[in-house]
Amino acid sequence: xxxxxxxxxxxxxxxxxxxxxxxxxxxxxxxxxxxxxxxxxxxxxxxxxxxxxxxxxxxxxxxxxxxxxxxxxxxxxxxxxxxxxxxxxxxxxxxxxxxxxxxxxxxxxxxxxxxxxxxxxxxxxxxxxxxxxxxxxxxxxxxxxxxxxxxxxxxxxxxxxxxxxxxxxxxxxxxxxxxxxxxxxxxxxxxxxxxxxxxxxxxxxxxxxxxxxxxxxxxxxxxxxxxxxxxxxxxxxxxxxxxxxxxxxxxxxxxxxxxxxxxxxxxxxxxxxxxxxxxxxxxxxxxxxxxxxxxxxxxxxxxxxxxxxxxxxxxxxxxxxxxxxxxxxxxxxxxxxxxxxxxxxxxxxxxxxxxxxxxxxxxxxxxxxxxxxxxxxxxxxxxxxxxxxxxxxxxxxxxxxx
Amino acid sequence: xxxxxxxxxxxxxxxxxxxxxxxxxxxxxxxxxxxxxxxxxxxxxxxxxxxxxxxxxxxxxxxxxxxxxxxxxxxxxxxxxxxxxxxxxxxxxxxxxxxxxxxxxxxxxxxxxxxxxxxxxxxxxxxxxxxxxxxxxxxxxxxxxxxxxxxxxxxxxxxxxxxxxxxxxxxxxxxxxxxxxxxxxxxxxxxxxxxxxxxxxxxxxxxxxxxxxxxxxxxxxxxxxxxxxxxxxxxxxxxxxxxxxxxxxxxxxxxxxxxxxxxxxxxxxxxxxxxxxxxxxxxxxxxxxxxxxxxxxxxxxxxxxxxxxxxxxxxxxxxxxxxxxxxxxxxxxxxxxxxxxxxxxxxxxxxxxxxxxxxxxxxxxxxxxxxxxxxxxxxxxxxxxxxxxxxxxxxxxxxxxx
Numbered sequence: 001x002x003x004x005x006x007x008x009x010x011x012x013x014x015x016x017x018x019x020x021x022x023x024x025x026x027x028x029x030x031x032x033x034x035x036x037x038x039x040x041x042x043x044x045x046x047x048x049x050x051x052x053x054x055x056x057x058x059x060x061x062x063x064x065x066x067x068x069x070x071x072x073x074x075x076x077x078x079x080x081x082x083x084x085x086x087x088x089x090x091x092x093x094x095x096x097x098x099x100x101x102x103x104x105x106x107x108x109x110x111x112x113x114x115x116x117x118x119x120x121x122x123x124x125x126x127x128x129x130x131x132x133x134x135x136x137x138x139x140x141x142x143x144x145x146x147x148x149x150x151x152x153x154x155x156x157x158x159x160x161x162x163x164x165x166x167x168x169x170x171x172x173x174x175x176x177x178x179x180x181x182x183x184x185x186x187x188x189x190x191x192x193x194x195x196x197x198x199x200x201x202x203x204x205x206x207x208x209x210x211x212x213x214x215x216x217x218x219x220x221x222x223x224x225x226x227x228x229x230x231x232x233x234x235x236x237x238x239x240x241x242x243x244x245x246x247x248x249x250x251x252x253x254x255x256x257x258x259x260x261x262x263x264x265x266x267x268x269x270x271x272x273x274x275x276x277x278x279x280x281x282x283x284x285x286x287x288x289x290x291x292x293x294x295x296x297x298x299x300x301x302x303x304x305x306x307x308x309x310x311x312x313x314x315x316x317x318x319x320x321x322x323x324x325x326x327x328x329x330x331x332x333x334x335x336x337x338x339x340x341x342x343x344x345x346x347x348x349x350x351x352x353x354x355x356x357x358x359x360x361x362x363x364x365x366x367x368x369x370x371x372x373x374x375x376x377x378x379x380x381x382x383x384x385x386x387x388x389x390x391x392x393x394x395x396x397x398x399x400x401x402x
Numbered sequence: 403x404x405x406x407x408x409x410x411x412x413x414x415x416x417x418x419x420x421x422x423x424x425x426x427x428x429x430x431x432x433x434x435x436x437x438x439x440x441x442x443x444x445x446x447x448x449x450x451x452x453x454x455x456x457x458x459x460x461x462x463x464x465x466x467x468x469x470x471x472x473x474x475x476x477x478x479x480x481x482x483x484x485x486x487x488x489x490x491x492x493x494x495x496x497x498x499x500x501x502x503x504x505x506x507x508x509x510x511x512x513x514x515x516x517x518x519x520x521x522x523x524x525x526x527x528x529x530x531x532x533x534x535x536x537x538x539x540x541x542x543x544x545x546x547x548x549x550x551x552x553x554x555x556x557x558x559x560x561x562x563x564x565x566x567x568x569x570x571x572x573x574x575x576x577x578x579x580x581x582x583x584x585x586x587x588x589x590x591x592x593x594x595x596x597x598x599x600x601x602x603x604x605x606x607x608x609x610x611x612x613x614x615x616x617x618x619x620x621x622x623x624x625x626x627x628x629x630x631x632x633x634x635x636x637x638x639x640x641x642x643x644x645x646x647x648x649x650x651x652x653x654x655x656x657x658x659x660x661x662x663x664x665x666x667x668x669x670x671x672x673x674x675x676x677x678x679x680x681x682x683x684x685x686x687x688x689x690x691x692x693x694x695x696x697x698x699x700x701x702x703x704x705x706x707x708x709x710x711x712x713x714x715x716x717x718x719x720x721x722x723x724x725x726x727x728x729x730x731x732x733x734x735x736x737x738x739x740x741x742x743x744x745x746x747x748x749x750x751x752x753x754x755x756x757x758x759x760x761x762x763x764x765x766x767x768x769x770x771x772x773x774x775x776x777x778x779x780x781x782x783x784x785x786x787x788x789x790x791x792x793x794x795x796x797x798x799x800x801x802x803x804x
Contacts, residue, residue, distance in 0.1 A: 007469055007486055359744075361432055361440075361751050361772060377773075379752075379782035381467060388468030392750045399748055400465060401472035401485070402495045402630075 007400050008080070008388045012243040016396035017329025017357075019244070020280070020290045021386070023078060024316045025071070025255075026298030027335025028351040028370060030342045032306055039297075039306060039341060040352060041369035043313035047321030048354070048368035051333060055356035057365040058378025060386060062337045068348045074336035075258045079291070080242065080387030081235055088258070089173050089230020094163045096257025098155055102232045107171040107200060109164040110228045111154075112179060113138060113221035120186040125179065126160040127221040135162060138221055145210045150203055160221070164207065170199045173231035178208075180225075187225050204229070237263035242391060245286070249279045250293035259291055273319045280326055288394075290328070294319055301339030302346075309341050317368075330357040330393045332386060350380060357393035409802055410482070410790045414645040418798035419731025419759075421646070422682070422692045423788070425480060426718045427473070427657075428700030429737025430753040430772060432744045434708055441699075441708060441743060442754060443771035445715035449723030450756070450770035453735060457758035459767040460780025462788060464739045470750045476738035477660045481693070482644065482789030483637055490660070491575055491632020496565050498659020500557055506636045509573040509602060511566040513556075514581060515540060515623035522588045527581065528562040529623040537564060540623055547612045552605055562623070566609070572601045575633035580610075582627075589627050606631070639665035644793060647688070651681045652695035661693055675721045682728055690796075692730070696721055703741030704748075711743050719770075732759040732795045734788060752782060759795035 029038035062069045063083050072093045073083035088096075091108035102108065113135065115124035130138075139156040142164075146152070150168035157163055175197060178187040190205055192198040204226065215222050238246050240263075248259030248266045260266045267283055270276045276292055283290075296312035320333055334353040337346050352373045354365075363377035381389070391397050431440035464471045465485050474495045475485035490498075493510035504510060515537065517526035532540075541558040544566075548554070552570035559565055577599060580589040592607060594600040606628065617624050640648050642665075650661030650668045662668045669685055672678045678694055685692075698714035722735055736755040739748050754775045756767075765779035780791070793799050 007466060011469070359432065359742075359749070362438070363773065363776065375777065377752075377776060379461070379776070385467035388466065389750075390468075392468035392470065397468060397470060397750070399470045399472050401475035401489065402492045 008391065008397065009241050011398040011400050012241070012391060013396055013398055014243045016288070016391070017394035018284075018288055019330040019390050019394050020292060020323055020326070020328040020332070021078065021390065022292045022294070022320060022323050022331065022333045024294045024297040024313070024333075024335045026301045026337060026339025026346065027313075028338025028340070028347070028349050029301065029309065030340035030349065032342075038370050039301070039309040040313050041371065043310045043317065045313065045317040045368045047317045047324065048333065049366060051320065051324060051331070051356050052354050052368050052373070053366045054362065055354055056360040056363050056378055057352070057354045057373040057376030058381055059350035059370070059373055060334060060353045060381050060383045061350050062383045066348050068346050069337050070346070071254055071336065072258055074383070075255060076235070076262075077383035078334070078336055078386055079238060079259075079262050080384055081262065082384060086235045088261070090228025091163070091173070091230040092232050093254065093257070094157065094228065095155075095165055096261065097254040098157055098163060099253045099257065100153070100155060100163065100165060102165065103167065104232055104234045105167070105171065107166045107173055107229060107231045109166075109204070109226045111162045111164055112225045112227070113160045113162065114187075114223045114225050115220050116186070116223040122180065122183045122185060122187065122223070124220070125181075125183060125225070129159045130221050132156065132158050134221065135159060138162075138215065138218070141214050142211050145207060145214070147203060147206050152207065162224075164226070166203060166207075168203075171203070171231060172196050172200050173229055175200060175204070175229040177228070178226045187223065235262055239263055242289075242387065243396065244288040246289040246291065247283055247287040248291045248293070249276055250291070252293070252295055255293045264291060273315065273322065276319060277322045277326070280323065284326060292323060297335065298339045301341050302344060304341050304344030306341040324356065330355070330390050332390050334386065353378060353381070353386065355389065355393065359393050410793065410799065411643050413800045413802050414643070414793060415798055415800055416645045418690070418793075419796035420686075420690055421732040421792050421796050422694060422725055422728070422730040422734070423480065423792065424694045424696070424722060424725050424733065424735045426696045426699040426715070426735075426737050428703045428739060428741025428748065430740025430742070430749070430751050431703065431711065432742035432751065434744075440772050441703070441711040442715050443773065445712045445719065447715065447719040447770045449719045449726065450735065451768060453722065453726060453733070453758050454756050454770050454775070455768045456764065457756055458762040458765050458780055459754070459756045459775040459778030460783055461752035461772070461775055462736060462755045462783050462785045463752050464785045468750050470748050471739050472748070473656055473738065474660055476785070477657060478637070478664075479785035480736070480738055480788055481640060481661075481664050482786055483664065484786060488637045490663070492630025493565070493575070493632040494634050495656065495659070496559065496630065497557075497567055498663065499656040500559055500565060501655045501659065502555070502557060502565065502567060504567065504634045505569065506634055507569070507573065509568045509575055509631065509633045511568070511606070511628045512630045513564045513566055514627045514629070515562045515564065516589075516625045516627050517622050518588070518625040524582065524585045524587060524589065524625070524627075526622070527583075527585060527627070531561045532623050534558065534560050536623065537561060540564075540617065540620070543616050544613050547609060547616070549605060549608050554609065564626075566628070568605060568609075570605075573605070573633060574598050574602050575631055577602060577606070577631040579630070580628045589625065637664055641665055644691075644789065645798065646690040648691040648693065649685055649689040650693045650695070651678055652693070654695070654697055657695045666693060675717065675724065678721060679724045679728070682725065686728060694725060699737065700741045703743050704746060706743050706746030708743040726758070732757070732792050734792050736788065755780060755783070755788065757791065757795065761795050
């Protein structure tokens with residue numbers, strides 16, 4: 001995978017057609033037991049069916065067979081990055097998810113407010129799910145902590161969840177969690193596993209000391225735990241690797257964050273299909289590559305609501321038709337992973353992928369869906385193959401070797 | 403890829419059936435807009451259809467998804483070598499293309515005769531495309547240059563193109579091009595990027611000094627540029643890796659060169675189907691494995707001539723029938739890459755592959771073509787999988803592990 005990735009970088013040129021990568025989050029599904037049809041197969045999708053007829057289809061494996069990806073790895077793979085090599089730590093994803101402007105070398109930490117007893121043992125790992133307003137108040141209080149040699153940022157997320165970002169020289173990620181994932185025991189201490197981690201452990205211990213002091217009189221949120229301590233290790237830039245000016249159009253901070261992480265220009269937040277299409281049209285002349293993200297196929301799948309996911313897929317079909325009308329030379333429609341309503345969660349199942357381009361070797365597939373696209377001309381590909389395929393059809397890749 | 407390659411080497415035995423790898427260069431195509439049929443699907447191919455019916459089919463990906471391979475990488479992959487790891491430098495391919503007998507450690511350079519003005523700036527990067535006879539004369543003149551510690555060979559190619567081979571200890575490839583790919587500027591100087599390159603830079607600079615002296619009174623070809631400076635890093639031998647006596651039957655120097663590079667015995671140049679078949683029959687008892695190369699499917703595709711590629715495919719069908727009659731235990735028919743007439747160039751699209759062998763798990767495919775073979779029993783494979791599959795069906799691979 002890395003070999004072919006390096007080949008793409010070597011042969012990528014700066015001229016060629018315009019591309020749109022249209023992603024329906026959690027697109028793949030599982031058959032309804034009564035009908036034997038998945039959400040996508042149940043939905044009325046005239047635009048996607050027409051695109052499938054005019055193009056070439058297949059399925060993609062997001063990370064590896066059997067592996068259920070989170071949103072971070074799934075999108076890194078769609079963007080052409082090996083999601084295992086360019087793993088995004090949980091703390092970093094949380095910070096991206098609240099639109100925090102992370103810089104290279106920052107260490108980000110997911111924090112939970114918690115309740116401890118007089119002996120320091122955890123009695124509630126979520127501080128009774130304090131309301132978000134309380135989380136905001138406590139985060140602002142902790143945000144006053146100052147430590148020598150580093151900058152500290154404490155930001156509220158939701159209910160008992162907050163994010164800490166530490167900025168300064170010599171910080172590293174990969175530390176153990178202090179959250180013991182159990183009650184009746186105190187939080188774990190932070191341990192430096194090697195010399196490189198010692199400074200970061202000292203800084204975080206100093207922060208924890210000051211934070212526990214500021215929280216000690218709280219009835220419920222009188223403590224906190226840390227998880228997913230991760231440093232931001234910026235991947236090589238998308239523009240530099242693939243020689244395209246790339247823009248991201250999305251409504252949710254996490255996807256905007258991952259796109260920004262690889263150096264895409266993140267356009268203003270888009271709320272609905274109208275806004276997604278308007279942003280695409282307005283910025284169409286300024287970029288070569290557009291990542292357009294549609295969310296509802298995932299959230300309805302996560303809710304386990306088959307009918308709602310069918311409706312979300314139909315709304316996505318409407319979006320696909322309008323994006324196609326904008327007229328990119330290469331349109332690739334896919335999902336980042338599957339979120340079958342029957343599982344009410346992300347899953348490892350392969351994801352439909354369809355390409356519309358002049359140089360497509362058009363196959364016999366005429367309808368959009370997991371079963372029909374099994375017979376498609378793309379076959380079963382890896383998610384990391386998608387970007388090279390798009391670049392090839394946009395005429396942006398030179399020959400490898402003479 | 404390399405892991406499975408190593409497994410093949412470990413389990414390969416010296417006895418088993420005879421194999422023919424029959425390659426139609428640039429075989430894969432794209433549908434004609436009026437008929438929806440590719441060149442191979444349009445062609446009348448009774449022999450290939452019969453082989454598809456009797457055997458098992460699929461498609462192969464030459465290097466990686468989206469990557470358009472040159473002839474060098476595409477053939478290395480067909481021969482079972484990772485084409486990225488065993489990359490053949492441009493200078494080396496040029497030298498192989500004129501049938502030069504390269505040795506391990508030789509450094510080969512593609513040279514262009516060029517025109518410079520009084521200030522040394524390039525005014526014509528191709529010296530007005532001097533006739534080939536002039537190129538021969540100038541190459542012979544440069545071939546008289548002698549330098550201490552190295553052997554030098556200057557060979558004409560065509561028009562303004564020539565090849566320099568330097569033989570001697572301590573030479574390395576990977577140097578920068580002196581061709582600036584522009585006019586109005588002087589040729590680039592050679593730069594040693596590390597200590598290992600210094601000696602080669604000195605040798606090539608001394609050659610350039612002597613060459614410019616010998617060319618200075620020429621009206622047009624009064625200078626030259628260098629490109630693709632590459633050393634020959636011989637891949638492990640085919641015979642040693644796969645335990646077969648292998649022969650190459652081809653009409654064009656480059657394919658003969660790549661086959662020779664991996665240690666195949668290169669049989670006399672064959673001009674047409676009659677000669678290809680005669681050489682196969684005459685040498686049939688002396689080898690276990692034959693690589694037979696057919697060129698016209700590529701050259702007609704490169705010309706963008708759909709009908710001519712259809713005709714070339716029909717002539718290839720005739721060749722396939724005659725090769726089959728010779729009776730190899732394993733016959734594998736494929737291309738090295740696609741060259742769709744619609745693109746008039748090599749492309750990244752997967753390539754039909756069909757295997758006829760007694761142990762083939764015969765599938766339902768009954769016609770030769772990109773669409774029909776999508777449903778074949780081999781599925782979508784990598785080009786480097788082809789050789790292990792052939793060896794297996796020839797009964798030449800022992801069990802891996804107890």
